[in-house]
Amino acid sequence: MTAFDSFPLGKPAFVTHILDRAAHLRSDDSKLMALEERRDARAYVVHRDSLVMKQEAEGPHALLTIEEALKFGANPGTIFLGLRDNAPLFGMGISAAAVESLLSRNDVKASELRGMVMQGLVPVEQLSAIAVAKSMVNWHQRHGYCANCGTRTAMREGGWKRECPNCKAEHFPRTDPVVIMLVTSGDKVLMGRQKQFPPGMYSCLAGFVEAAETIEDAVRREIFEESGIRCTDVNYYMTQPWPYPSSLMIGCTARATTDDIVVDRSELEDARWFDRAEATLMLKRQHPDGLAGPHPFAIAHHLLGRWVHGGEDGRA
Template sequence: MTDATLRRERSALTGFADNRLDRREDLRNNPDAVTALRHRSDTRIAAVAGETPVLNRLSDERCSIWFSHGEAEMLGHALEEIFLGMAEDGSPRFGRLLDRASVETLGARPELLLTDLRSVAMKRLVPEDEVGPLGEAKAVLDWHARHRFCAQCGGPTVAGTSGWRRECTSCGALHFPRTDPVVIMLVTYGDTCLLARQSRFAAGMYSCIAGFVEPGETLENAVRRESWEEAGLRIGTVRYLASQPWPFPSSIMIGCIAEALGDEITLDMTELEDGRWFTRDEVLAMLEGRHADGLSCPQPIAIAHTLVRAWIEGETP
């Protein structure tokens, strides 16, 4: 895929979307080949301790998610390991899960930086092309940590296919990493859009409403249901705009533009703290940090920012 194509895709502008690894699914069932890749001199490994990414301090101002094989061994015993794929230069890339109890010990080492995944992305602590692979590694490793027992019989499971499935040692059932679909929508009415906030948001920040897709729903109907449940709005046309991998812990955000059939809002106050219609001028001021009341929109890492920006720029479908 060319750089020009990626620039036309709104999805490519979202956080965690820039993942250039060739995942090489064809190698996952070849343990001898993967073992050989693991011990190559150019192999690089990303590490997560419990839920905390471990960063390699290259200098006072530069960090990386990647460790050489020897450096990774010095971090501690790997509870799980996954083959992430091959980098553009042909070097193998892996992810390792370390015991969460090692966070304090590793955090005391000056050559390391331990912090949460959101901070890694928002503060740009590592090169942009490393954020996506780190999100991939954390999502799959987190799935391993949560699925040590079989959902079918309760027996213990072990990792297989180079970390891309778990196999029950009792009944033989196979389990695969899951991705939970979430619809996130910018609801519009005429020349205004609905933005809302939850109590956990940063002060003054308003965003799009969102919710998980339920069994038996199309994406469009999930948008309509969530808009009705959270804001009391009936929705007509729903158009897809972009998507975003969201490894908190393992979602895919599906961004849509939804046209409301009316403008009377009834907020679900158990979900939301506030919400209202905003004009284009107001939203532009929020994006540019000059809103008179100090209101703001999510940072570019979030697909909500992408949805709002596309609406402001008139590039919605």
């Protein structure tokens, strides 16, 4: 099975094999400590966009025992992610200095998550839990001080809250909503490319939802700002958690009411209309000009794939 086969249509990364988050255990420190001490407790160790992976004969493994995680240099504070098959899972951070010390070792390394997933080296059934670990660890690393008074805050409730000892303010993880849109006009679809994309890759346009803005308004605004295209008939498809650092991708479709593209070069390198045949070849990586669509890892692939196999609005 290839990495492409791992994400069938409608099932991008991070959306399947959801954990039992067991939120009722977060406020019970004694139970959390007991869970951490269990023999079947495991942890994902996160550094920025990478996972600490144990190297074994059959390949890299991201799930570590708590003892292994600490031995490799992980920070001692654990974040309770939840239960899988009744076994407790935790997230742990690790410093840049500790990661640096791993570079000379053969039994462990820190590997960039997205690349590992695209190579099929991380089991799909672990990705949902890894997304939680990555989002939560990164949130703690970015929010160590009270936004109200500047005092160093402390982890509470299994890592799902930070509390200020000075002003008593409570701080909770946030998720940023992002709209990602498949825009069609008859039998053609709008896609763009950013300069950091791999050569020849085009994808759906996307952007953050702004304050006091509806999803529908965000879709119309982002499409117009990036491409100059006016849209209507905005419809919801599905969402994808996206731990970069902690977003929720809101997949939508929309119908264009204009055709002339005016690219915002500060956002996109290019934007084009593609017909269904061309888009099909791009998804299959068979386009004669070497153009490619998004990887099945991402919701954009599934928006485009549904349209390729379905009608004008993408519904098969």
